[in-house]
């Protein structure tokens with residue numbers, strides 16, 4: 001009998017999921033695969049004759065092949081996304097400041113609503129929405145760093161100063177800056193990589209304006 005044998009490289013899938021395919025430039029399904037040479041008999045793979053090699057990611061749509069690191073790849077945010085992330089972060093840090101002294105005061109809520117409106121060219125953050133955000137913040141218990149993480153690389157120094165000023169105005173809207181409020185302010189400045197001298201400068205500017 002004539003026996004036909006040979007070898008064949010097979011791509012074997014070990015995992016799958018979704019990733020941002022740099023070629024398709026949208027979210028696609030991927031397969032994580034490695035390649036292994038197999039002994040074949042009548043073209044049927046019988047057993048592997050090599051180790052697992054060439055771990056890679058393959059896009060199911062365009063079949064492009066990538067290094068496994070491609071799963072971590074995230075496209076840069078576009079302008080609209082930056083804007084919406086900035087607004088989200090602003091809402092969260094301002095509400096965090098309302099909560100800093102453990103008392104939710106009416107004055108603080110209207111200050112947040114006004115400041116948000118001013119800093120976003122007339123976008124609304126109503127008392128009702130603020131109440132809802134506060135409930136969510138209490139439940140999530142995230143740090144100010146977590147709320148700013150996504151947007152931080154996109155903030156320019158003007159944005160950073162505005163965030164600090166706005167938080168300060170909320171904190172001092174009841175007439176004084178509570179110890180916890182001061183701590184949250186400095187923590188935020190720290191996250192935003194602003195020095196305490198920078199913060200002092202920004203806030204003294206604010207005091208001058210208020211006194212005039």
Ligand SMILES: [Zn+2]
Pocket residue numbers: 021022023024025028059060061062063064
């Ligand atoms: Zn693709």
